[in-house]
Amino acid sequence: MTYDPTNTPAWKRLLTIETMFKEGNERDRLAREAAATAASFPRVIARYLTDAGKALGDKALAVTVTETGPRDDEGRSAFTVGNCTVCPAATTEFWETAIYGGYESDVRLTVTEAAQGAEQVVRRWAEAHATRCRELPVEG
Incomplete structure (x- = not known):
């Protein structure tokens, strides 16, 4: 051996x-x-210039659409946010809402599909708000 x-x-x-x-x-x-x-999130995915921003020529006066997480991470709770930089208006769409059939469907969606649905909802809100927002920033 x-x-x-x-x-x-x-x-x-x-x-x-x-x-x-x-x-x-x-x-x-x-x-x-x-x-x-x-670290790369939140990520701005769109900006819609408000009427005040157009009138003043200031691109900072906009409605911003932001997402808080990666679209390929099944274990992460994330959402898409729309917020106006001129007034306090904001909206949030949680991806879980879409994952479990919140967007006109009873079928469970992937995170990517849910994020796309949330983005569409927030983009529609942001675009509509940007055309209606008449608030002007206050100096000082």
């Missing part, structure tokens, strides 16, 4: 440690990727 160093308890412990190290590195890499993705 020949001596096989790969069949010893020490070798098996070494393999276990090596496996744990690789798994730990993989978890760390995934965590770093998730953090980088999260």
Whole structure:
């Protein structure tokens, strides 16, 4: 019988440690990727210039549409927000509403489909609000 160093308890412990190290590195890499993705949000996806912004030539006077999470993350609670930078008007569409049939459907949607539905709803609101908002910013 020949001596096989790969069949010893020490070798098996070494393999276990090596496996744990690789798994730990993989978890760390995934965590770093998730953090980088999260850092890129919220993401502005549209701006609609208000009448005040048009009249004053100020692009900052707009209704902004923003989403708070990546569209490919099934485990993340996210939403799309529309808010006016001139007045306090705002709207929020939670993606979960669409996922569970909130947009004229009884079919469960993917996160991507839900985000698209929420974006459409908020874009319609933002465009309509931008054409109606007459509030002017107050100096000072």
